[in-house]
Amino acid sequence: MSQAEFVVVANRLPVDRDGDGGWRRSPGGLVTALEPVMRGSEGAWVGWPGQADLEIEPFDFEGTHLVPVVLSADDVELYYEGFSNDTIWPLYHDVIAAPRYSREWWNAYVEVNRRFAEAAAAAAAEGATVWVQDYQLQLVPRFLREARPDLTIGYFHHIPFPAYGLFSQLPWRRQVLEGLLGADVIGFQRVADAGNFARAVRRQLRYETKASGIRVPREDGSVRIALAKAFPISIDAESYVELAQRPEIQARAKEIRAELGNPKKVLLGVDRLDYTKGIRHRIKAFGELLQDQRISVEDVTLVQVASPSRERVEAYVQLRDEIELAVGRINGDFDTTSHTAIRYLHQAYPREEMVALYLAADVMLVTALRDGMNLVAKEYVASRIDNRGVLVLSEFAGAADELGSALLINPHDIQGLKDAISRAIEMQPAEQGRRMRTLRRRVRDHDVEDWSREFLAALASIHTAKEGGS
Ligand code: G6P
Numbered sequence: 001m002s003q004a005e006f007v008v009v010a011n012r013l014p015v016d017r018d019g020d021g022g023w024r025r026s027p028g029g030l031v032t033a034l035e036p037v038m039r040g041s042e043g044a045w046v047g048w049p050g051q052a053d054l055e056i057e058p059f060d061f062e063g064t065h066l067v068p069v070v071l072s073a074d075d076v077e078l079y080y081e082g083f084s085n086d087t088i089w090p091l092y093h094d095v096i097a098a099p100r101y102s103r104e105w106w107n108a109y110v111e112v113n114r115r116f117a118e119a120a121a122a123a124a125a126e127g128a129t130v131w132v133q134d135y136q137l138q139l140v141p142r143f144l145r146e147a148r149p150d151l152t153i154g155y156f157h158h159i160p161f162p163a164y165g166l167f168s169q170l171p172w173r174r175q176v177l178e179g180l181l182g183a184d185v186i187g188f189q190r191v192a193d194a195g196n197f198a199r200a201v202r203r204q205l206r207y208e209t210k211a212s213g214i215r216v217p218r219e220d221g222s223v224r225i226a227l228a229k230a231f232p233i234s235i236d237a238e239s240y241v242e243l244a245q246r247p248e249i250q251a252r253a254k255e256i257r258a259e260l261g262n263p264k265k266v267l268l269g270v271d272r273l274d275y276t277k278g279i280r281h282r283i284k285a286f287g288e289l290l291q292d293q294r295i296s297v298e299d300v301t302l303v304q305v306a307s308p309s310r311e312r313v314e315a316y317v318q319l320r321d322e323i324e325l326a327v328g329r330i331n332g333d334f335d336t337t338s339h340t341a342i343r344y345l346h347q348a349y350p351r352e353e354m355v356a357l358y359l360a361a362d363v364m365l366v367t368a369l370r371d372g373m374n375l376v377a378k379e380y381v382a383s384r385i386d387n388r389g390v391l392v393l394s395e396f397a398g399a400a401d402e403l404g405s406a407l408l409i410n411p412h413d414i415q416g417l418k419d420a421i422s423r424a425i426e427m428q429p430a431e432q433g434r435r436m437r438t439l440r441r442r443v444r445d446h447d448v449e450d451w452s453r454e455f456l457a458a459l460a461s462i463h464t465a466k467e468g469g470s
Pocket of ligand 1: 134159310
């Protein structure tokens with residue numbers, strides 16, 4: 001195919017292998033958000049197909065040209081599991097787990113980022129727009145700009161950007177900042193993330209910043225302006241409403257409650273099994289409420305969906321053991337033959353089942369210790385077309401900036417968390433309705449299409465300014 005006017009570069013391609021060796025669209029919101037843009041512009045998507053050493057030719061899928069980047073088993077270990085998920089991920093989530101600094105991992109990260117940039121440069125038409133996604137690819141904007149100064153380059157950071165005192169631990173902090181500054185627009189989830197980034201740039205590179213603009217010197221001595229700003233991501237709210245309206249999904253929600261023994265209240269947690277999500281804190285608070293006899297297993301059940309993630313990284317292996325030990329202990333102490341305290345599901349489910357779970361849950365627990373956004377919170381809210389249910393939301397999740405009508409909690413404060421869970425369990429329908437309506441309005445009025453439109457509009461305005469010679 002000819003080169004594309006619009007190119008997305010992400011660690012993963014937007015497709016997964018189905019059972020028969022074909023491909024199906026991956027669930028995530030990013031894929032849905034970009035679909036209209038991709039279709040409209042005959043876009044291309046550069047990414048890893050998710051398996052080591054899988055060599056496949058570029059192919060077209062539902063209107064998008066997919067360009068696979070091959071990662072060897074070593075690349076997966078050093079670039080993906082190592083530098084991306086055992087250095088950057090813990091460092092950027094406020095060192096909840098200790099980041100490991102390995103020069104070998106860093107070298108692999110540089111090399112793989114270069115490969116993604118080369119693939120993107122080959123896929124992009126003259127003057128095209130390229131949108132790079134997330135922390136696995138922080139060096140791509142700069143490599144791309146060096147290879148193709150004609151391109152307009154955007155970058156969106158889906159996870160937190162840490163305070164300077166933590167970021168400065170990174171032995172390659174300058175290279176990372178310079179990598180990101182290859183972009184014309186650098187988008188973050190929260191205003192605080194954009195502020196942390198601007199501060200790191202001032203401290204490390206001594207570049208001037210003014211409002212959202214950063215003055216980036218070019219080699220020839222001239223200056224260009226890069227924009228670093230918050231663009232909070234969202235979900236395709238309408239598709240959740242549509243699922244929640246389906247009679248078979250509503251019936252499934254009732255069935256789930258019956259399968260749980262029709263407790264008075266169902267609490268729900270839905271997370272990738274990740275140490276940033278505060279799953280242990282949630283389980284501890286729940287176990288103490290049972291211990292204190294403020295709740296009983298006949299009346300209240302916690303359903304915890306923990307989908308498998310990054311299973312070869314040591315911190316994840318350990319976390320799984322800790323959580324399964326804690327769940328086993330609580331269930332052993334409190335279960336009866338007819339009721340279970342925690343229904344723990346180490347599995348991933350299709351969207352239909354997730355919406356049925358959201359509808360079945362009286363209380364949704366989002367207790368992240370640090371989270372870029374947390375789209376589960378928004379999915380729960382969008383699905384509650386009955387304006388019922390209570391969202392308990394960590395103030396350390398990006399979603400807290402927008403969803404102030406949730407019960408906001410500090411997950412480190414176990415006493416406060418227990419009190420919030422009790423309050424959520426006891427909340428009267430009128431208050432649930434008042435809060436849920438406000439939450440739903442926000443999610444409906446700012447969906448993922450608005451997010452991509454606003455980001456791309458900012459990128460287009462920089463492009464216009466460039467053409468105007470400013
Ligand atoms: C987070 C990151 C994404 C990542 C996803 C799943 O949401 O921001 O970039 O794709 O987790 O993690 P995985 O390592 O399986 O891609």
